[in-house]
Amino acid sequence: MAYGWVPEGVDITVPDASRVYDYALGGVHNFAVDRDFWHRAEAAFPEAGLVARTNRAFLGRAVRWLAEAGVRQFLDIGSGIPTLGNVHEVAQEANPAARVMYVDIDPIAVQQSRSLLADNPYARVIEGDLRDPETILYHPDVLQLLDFAEPVAVLTVAVLHFVPDSADPAGIMKRLGDAMVSGSYLVVSHLGPEVTPAGRELQERARKLYERTPTPVVIRDAAEVTELIGSDFEIVPPGVVGAADWHPDPDEADDPPQPTALVAVARKR
Numbered sequence: 001m002a003y004g005w006v007p008e009g010v011d012i013t014v015p016d017a018s019r020v021y022d023y024a025l026g027g028v029h030n031f032a033v034d035r036d037f038w039h040r041a042e043a044a045f046p047e048a049g050l051v052a053r054t055n056r057a058f059l060g061r062a063v064r065w066l067a068e069a070g071v072r073q074f075l076d077i078g079s080g081i082p083t084l085g086n087v088h089e090v091a092q093e094a095n096p097a098a099r100v101m102y103v104d105i106d107p108i109a110v111q112q113s114r115s116l117l118a119d120n121p122y123a124r125v126i127e128g129d130l131r132d133p134e135t136i137l138y139h140p141d142v143l144q145l146l147d148f149a150e151p152v153a154v155l156t157v158a159v160l161h162f163v164p165d166s167a168d169p170a171g172i173m174k175r176l177g178d179a180m181v182s183g184s185y186l187v188v189s190h191l192g193p194e195v196t197p198a199g200r201e202l203q204e205r206a207r208k209l210y211e212r213t214p215t216p217v218v219i220r221d222a223a224e225v226t227e228l229i230g231s232d233f234e235i236v237p238p239g240v241v242g243a244a245d246w247h248p249d250p251d252e253a254d255d256p257p258q259p260t261a262l263v264a265v266a267r268k269r
């Protein structure tokens with residue numbers, strides 16, 4: 001079956017990380033294979049939907065926090081298929097001239113972002129791979145939109161857990177950090193281990209399901225996430241915490257802690 005909105009060459013017979021996440025958040029840019037995969041992941045690990053929503057809520061709060069702190073430029077790597085609370089919407093609500101560059105490896109995410117941003121002079125998208133940071137940093141569209149002589153917030157939200165140790169994620173983060181001036185920020189959200197043995201067992205079942213997709217996931221703990229951020233950055237309070245615990249909105253404060261997505265915001269020294 002042909003779908004007008006699917007770019008040529010996209011394989012819709014295997015689940016894709018961006019489409020699965022889109023479905024988890026209630027989006028429509030996904031296929032039966034993605035939905036079936038998500039249902040299996042949720043059956044294995046019932047917290048999965050909560051993790052996705054909590055991660056997305058953290059992204060919005062972090063961008064708002066940064067925009068209110070005066071950050072005017074955002075480089076969102078692994079940005080996903082546009083959905084509720086996109087980075088440019090949150091950032092430009094705080095500052096209409098905030099610049100947002102989206103990057104994703106998935107052509108569907110790129111195409112959907114491109115059509116959403118058609119009339120937005122300060123937000124753009126490119127196809128790019130986090131594992132090859134220079135092709136992002138030196139992409140002509142990126143250099144045209146962002147000024148690396150000024151602070152930039154680089155977002156790696158729910159994407160680093162798709163980068164295995166063999167691809168040297170710490171080295172990738174260091175190379176990104178080297179391009180950023182003092183006062184720039186890194187935003188990280190990463191799958192972390194469940195706190196209870198029973199929770200870890202369920203999480204492990206879901207992780208094993210991802211092993212059979214083109215994008216297996218790696219679970220890293222707080223110490224490992226801190227290492228990925230590296231010593232060129234100072235992690236701002238409250239530190240590396242569960243997504244729900246990072247500057248929760250007052251009406252979220254009573255939610256039980258959900259440590260599965262570990263998050264942090266860090267400032268370049």
Ligand SMILES: C[S@@+](CC[C@H](N)C(=O)[O-])C[C@H]1O[C@@H](n2cnc3c(N)ncnc32)[C@H](O)[C@@H]1O
Binds near residue numbers: 106129215
């Ligand atoms: C779970 S979604 C997260 C979307 C968004 N950042 C959020 O947190 O709401 C992960 C995204 O990362 C993208 N991705 C995975 N590996 C990537 C890579 N090596 N380079 C760029 N994007 C990647 C996927 O295509 C997907 O859209």
